[in-house]
Amino acid sequence: MxxxxxxxxxxxxxxxxxxxxxxxxxxxxGTAVGVLPGIGPALTVALLLPVTYGLDPAGSLIMxxxxxxxxxxxxxxxxxxxxxPGESASxxxxxxxxxxxxxxxxxxxxxxxxxxxxxxxxxATLLLAFLAPQVVKLALTLGPREYFALMxxxxxxxxxxxGDSALRGLTSLFIGLALACVGIDGLTGAARLxxxxxxxxxxxxxxTLAVALFAIGEALAVAAMLTPPDGMHRVTGSVRMTATxxxxxxxxWLRGTFIGFPIGSMPAGGADVASFxxxxxxxxxxxxxxxxxxxxxxxxxxxxxxxxxxxAGTLVPLLTLGLPTTATAAIMLAGFQQFGLQPGPxxxxxxxxxxxxxIASLLIANLMLVVxxxxxxxxxxxxxxxxxxxxxxxxLLFATLGTIGVNPSPVELGMLILFGLMGYGMRLYGYxxxxxxxxxxxxxxxxxxxxxxxxxxxxxxxxxxATPVSxxxxxxxxxxxxxxxxxxxxxxxxxxxxxxxDAD
Amino acid sequence: MKHxxxxxxxxxxxxxxxxxxxxxxxxxxxxxxxxxxxxxAMQEVLQAEGIAPSVEVVNVPGAGxxxxxxxxxxxxxxxxxxxxxxxxxMVGAILTNGSPVTLKDVTPIARLTGDTQAIVVPAASDIQxxxxxxxxxxxxPGAVSWAGGSAGGTDHxxxxxxxxxxGVDPTKINYIAFSGGGEAMAAILGNQVTAGVSxxxxxxxxxxxxxxxxxxxxxxxxxxxIDAPTIKESGFDVVLENWRMVAAAPGLTPxxxxxxxxxxxxxxxxxxxxxxxxxxxxxxxxxxxDAFAAQLDADIAATETVLRDIGLVK
Amino acid sequence: xxxxxxxxxxxxxxxxxxxAGLAGLAVLLLLDAAGLKQDGGYAxxxxxxxxxxIAYGLLVLAVLTALSGWKGNLPKPPRQAPAPVxxxxxxxxGQLVLLHVVGFVISGALLFGMTARGFGQRPLWKAVAVGLxxxxxxxxxxxxxxxxxLPAGPxxxxxxxx
Numbered sequence: 001m002x003x004x005x006x007x008x009x010x011x012x013x014x015x016x017x018x019x020x021x022x023x024x025x026x027x028x029x030g031t032a033v034g035v036l037p038g039i040g041p042a043l044t045v046a047l048l049l050p051v052t053y054g055l056d057p058a059g060s061l062i063m064x065x066x067x068x069x070x071x072x073x074x075x076x077x078x079x080x081x082x083x084x085p086g087e088s089a090s091x092x093x094x095x096x097x098x099x100x101x102x103x104x105x106x107x108x109x110x111x112x113x114x115x116x117x118x119x120x121x122x123x124a125t126l127l128l129a130f131l132a133p134q135v136v137k138l139a140l141t142l143g144p145r146e147y148f149a150l151m152x153x154x155x156x157x158x159x160x161x162x163g164d165s166a167l168r169g170l171t172s173l174f175i176g177l178a179l180a181c182v183g184i185d186g187l188t189g190a191a192r193l194x195x196x197x198x199x200x201x202x203x204x205x206x207x208t209l210a211v212a213l214f215a216i217g218e219a220l221a222v223a224a225m226l227t228p229p230d231g232m233h234r235v236t237g238s239v240r241m242t243a244t245x246x247x248x249x250x251x252x253w254l255r256g257t258f259i260g261f262p263i264g265s266m267p268a269g270g271a272d273v274a275s276f277x278x279x280x281x282x283x284x285x286x287x288x289x290x291x292x293x294x295x296x297x298x299x300x301x302x303x304x305x306x307x308x309x310x311x312a313g314t315l316v317p318l319l320t321l322g323l324p325t326t327a328t329a330a331i332m333l334a335g336f337q338q339f340g341l342q343p344g345p346x347x348x349x350x351x352x353x354x355x356x357x358x359i360a361s362l363l364i365a366n367l368m369l370v371v372x373x374x375x376x377x378x379x380x381x382x383x384x385x386x387x388x389x390x391x392x393x394x395x396l397l398f399a400t401l402g403t404i405g406v407n408p409s410p411v412e413l414g415m416l417i418l419f420g421l422m423g424y425g426m427r428l429y430g431y432x433x434x435x436x437x438x439x440x441x442x443x444x445x446x447x448x449x450x451x452x453x454x455x456x457x458x459x460x461x462x463x464x465x466a467t468p469v470s471x472x473x474x475x476x477x478x479x480x481x482x483x484x485x486x487x488x489x490x491x492x493x494x495x496x497x498x499x500x501x502d503a504d
Numbered sequence: 505m506k507h508x509x510x511x512x513x514x515x516x517x518x519x520x521x522x523x524x525x526x527x528x529x530x531x532x533x534x535x536x537x538x539x540x541x542x543x544x545a546m547q548e549v550l551q552a553e554g555i556a557p558s559v560e561v562v563n564v565p566g567a568g569x570x571x572x573x574x575x576x577x578x579x580x581x582x583x584x585x586x587x588x589x590x591x592x593x594m595v596g597a598i599l600t601n602g603s604p605v606t607l608k609d610v611t612p613i614a615r616l617t618g619d620t621q622a623i624v625v626p627a628a629s630d631i632q633x634x635x636x637x638x639x640x641x642x643x644x645p646g647a648v649s650w651a652g653g654s655a656g657g658t659d660h661x662x663x664x665x666x667x668x669x670x671g672v673d674p675t676k677i678n679y680i681a682f683s684g685g686g687e688a689m690a691a692i693l694g695n696q697v698t699a700g701v702s703x704x705x706x707x708x709x710x711x712x713x714x715x716x717x718x719x720x721x722x723x724x725x726x727x728x729x730i731d732a733p734t735i736k737e738s739g740f741d742v743v744l745e746n747w748r749m750v751a752a753a754p755g756l757t758p759x760x761x762x763x764x765x766x767x768x769x770x771x772x773x774x775x776x777x778x779x780x781x782x783x784x785x786x787x788x789x790x791x792x793x794d795a796f797a798a799q800l801d802a803d804i805a806a807t808e809t810v811l812r813d814i815g816l817v818k
Numbered sequence: 819x820x821x822x823x824x825x826x827x828x829x830x831x832x833x834x835x836x837x838a839g840l841a842g843l844a845v846l847l848l849l850d851a852a853g854l855k856q857d858g859g860y861a862x863x864x865x866x867x868x869x870x871x872i873a874y875g876l877l878v879l880a881v882l883t884a885l886s887g888w889k890g891n892l893p894k895p896p897r898q899a900p901a902p903v904x905x906x907x908x909x910x911x912g913q914l915v916l917l918h919v920v921g922f923v924i925s926g927a928l929l930f931g932m933t934a935r936g937f938g939q940r941p942l943w944k945a946v947a948v949g950l951x952x953x954x955x956x957x958x959x960x961x962x963x964x965x966x967x968l969p970a971g972p973x974x975x976x977x978x979x980x
Binding site: 528560561562563646678 | 859860967
Binding site: 225424 | 840843844846850851855858859860861863864865866869872873879883886893898899902903905907910911913914917929930933934935937939945952953956960964967968969
């Protein structure tokens with residue numbers, strides 16, 4: 001097997017102590033920067049790329065792989081411990097992960113995230129190594145109509161993040177959709193809801209909204225409590241996963257991997273969409289539905305595996321076709337060019353040695369990540385024993401650091417305050433936070449793909465169901481949407497009164 | 505005491521060494537894009553060649569660079585250490601967004617690099633030449649879908665100019681804007697659209713691998729090493745270059761401008777810059793001084809006309 | 819994310835305020851959509867159409883929210899302490915206003931200090947002092963080492979560039 005021997009050769013050359021040291025440095029730096037709220041993998045890689053200059057290609061690539069996986073992983077730690085997602089792909093992690101942390105189970109939550117990321121990274125990197133050319137062929141057959149159908153499916157499954165009231169969940173989602181309209185319309189260039197403010201032209205930044213709603217909203221809500229809930233941040237129990245945790249996690253890791261990898265490989269997919277779908281799948285398949293929303297470990301294991309698998313999936317179009325499908329991938333492309341690598345359809349042929357070194361590097365970085373992070377879990381959860389004034393002071397300082405570092409404009413900081421207040425208000429009245437961010441992410445994707453599909457078909461709506469893939473995805477969405485409604489209709493009378501009246 | 509400290513601080517901040525000076529380069533875009541790449545390439549070479557001891561890159565993304573431009577003009581007036589990277593896309597964005605701040609408000613120093621636009625079709629397409637494509641366009645403009653970058657950007661302008669030159673109503677083109685280069689390329693490779701427009705560099709590897717067919721390039725002359733006619737020799741009078749430039753702050757003295765220009769001249773002449781451009785696959789189209797100023801004026805006028813024709817500027 | 823408050827079954831004023839807010843947002847969307855180009859080109863769906871659909875959805879949700887408030891189906895939040903919220907907001911607004919005047923370290927120290935004060939840390943000057951140290955470390959690591967550009971004030975220039 002040709003690929004296999006090439007991979008082994010790559011792995012052997014990476015087993016040099018210096019190379020392993022570079023991997024360790026890369027993973028450490030990547031995790032440290034990626035952990036900051038508002039600084040996602042793209043900026044992490046951009047900031048740290050210069051660190052890799054001046055090393056030989058092998059050392060540089062491995063440090064780089066470490067930074068990439070470290071940056072992807074870093075976001076989950078703050079999600080789980082502090083309810084402060086670092087980037088959009090770890091938003092759903094916060095839902096169950098933070099509930100677990102509040103019950104003193106932050107250790108197992110971090111462990112399942114770390115091991116899940118490792119398992120997903122391992123499988124997905126191997127899939128990348130052996131199946132990339134086939135996967136990319138499939139991914140290319142998908143066009144705007146299939147992506148629209150995928151977004152519809154994602155929308156239907158968003159209800160999994162709604163919490164205990166459909167009305168309040170939908171309201172949150174629609175607020176997100178409304179916010180998503182702000183900015184220049186991608187297809188016509190028309191400015192929507194910008195009121196002449198240039199900073200609004202590019203729309204509301206996902207990280208700004210997420211950091212404001214989660215971090216600042218959370219800080220305000222916790223500060224305003226007259227009697228802090230007992231033991232909210234106390235660490236109880238073991239930091240290790242129990243046998244039950246393992247049993248409940250491993251399937252979720254695998255499912256997350258097989259949801260994340262293909263979606264990451266699609267040119268218009270993305271790690272965030274993958275994590276939403278994985279969360280919804282776990283919620284549908286779980287044997288413990290009563291635990292969801294209250295700290296179900298599957299809800300951490302699945303999405304964390306999915307977003308890491310999607311990160312590896314992103315490399316499929318990048319390495320096989322030279323298509324950078326995310327900002328992170330675009331920066332990686334710039335990174336490759338310093339080694340004379342020209343990503344494109346001929347990359348695997350022309351630069352076989354470097355490609356396999358990169359893939360071997362990814363495998364080693366992935367291992368390094370879990371080696372570094374499992375022992376650190378004990379240290380991370382100590383974060384929670386920092387006295388609350390210092391802890392929240394630090395959270396707010398880091399939360400604003402992310403925004404200031406990316407874009408130090410008063411408008412951006414103003415939005416941070418405004419949405420922070422909104423997050424506080426929403427917590428007061430039991431409105432779920434995640435659907436707002438989900439709406440902001442999925443809304444423009446769905447709208448643009450729909451309009452692209454229709455423009456290509458010159459306004460013919462039947463184009464949306466004209467291919468087997470799009471028709472199947474829309475069919476599944478319809479089933480998900482209609483079946484629960486029918487069941488409610490039969491069980492409890494009218495749908496509308498049910499939606500309006502199920503606040504409790 | 506406090507005042508004394510502040511005074512020292514300000515003096516320290518304002519003290520500029522006589523010869524080598526530090527620079528802060530604003531990339532008015534997110535990390536990962538072309539302007540960010542240009543700024544970071546400049547940062548690396550300026551430092552490595554010892555032209556400037558310390559160079560920082562600031563990203564101010566938004567609205568085709570106009571957010572960064574406005575902030576640059578507001579904050580950097582009279583400061584000779586501040587530079588901004590920009591380009592042809594900014595010219596269009598200033599017009600379509602009705603930006604109050606324009607390129608007249610900064611001090612353009614030099615054009616650094618350029619990209620030629622290319623028109624491609626998927627390898628599986630039955631279209632063989634630009635003439636075939638234009639024939640289809642004339643027959644039914646809606647049936648020809650074009651994949652490219654953002655609405656009103658260089659790619660969109662290229663299609664508008666071609667339609668106009670071919671005698672087709674530019675408002676009738678079926679242009680599909682994609683947000684990232686990768687997504688547009690995937691749509692072309694996957695045969696989702698009729699044709700695609702982007703820079704030659706983006707398509708070069710695909711064309712080499714035979715997954716796309718290059719119909720024409722937008723330069724005035726044929727490009728070395730690229731086997732495709734120009735749009736002009738195919739019979740349509742369209743010449744377009746997507747350039748990137750560096751500009752300095754408004755309100756500088758002639759001496760300060762001369763110093764920055766000299767530094768950019770040194771940068772352009774350095775071996776490090778030549779290697780950087782080769783690595784990145786960028787073409788050096790260095791142009792400075794009055795020649796660049798004249799070119800800029802001509803581009804702004806031409807862009808305004810075409811954006812009006814496409815219907816993006818009223 | 820809801821904290822499991824027990825709802826009281828009587829009309830709730832807050833629900834009407836939320837409903838009014840949603841309706842207001844819908845009106846903003848509709849007004850803005852009316853000012854956009856109505857032509858959807860070859861797609862037939864123009865820039866104003868999706869915002870319009872979202873606005874109708876918000877209007878329906880506003881009515882349902884008001885109805886559910888009338889029936890008392892909104893969780894009643896526990897009593898809130900306003901002072902800590904004001905301390906934190908003060909810190910955030912202070913940072914917004916002062917960032918480009920005094921730089922990242924001082925404005926960040928104020929934010930840190932006022933947040934800590936909001937969480938009950940006293941005295942304020944001690945919290946701000948801790949914030950200053952933290953701010954310097956962050957500035958040193960991110961601006962100086964990692965070249966993330968953070969706004970510099972007199973203090974940063976004095977220490978790092980003097």
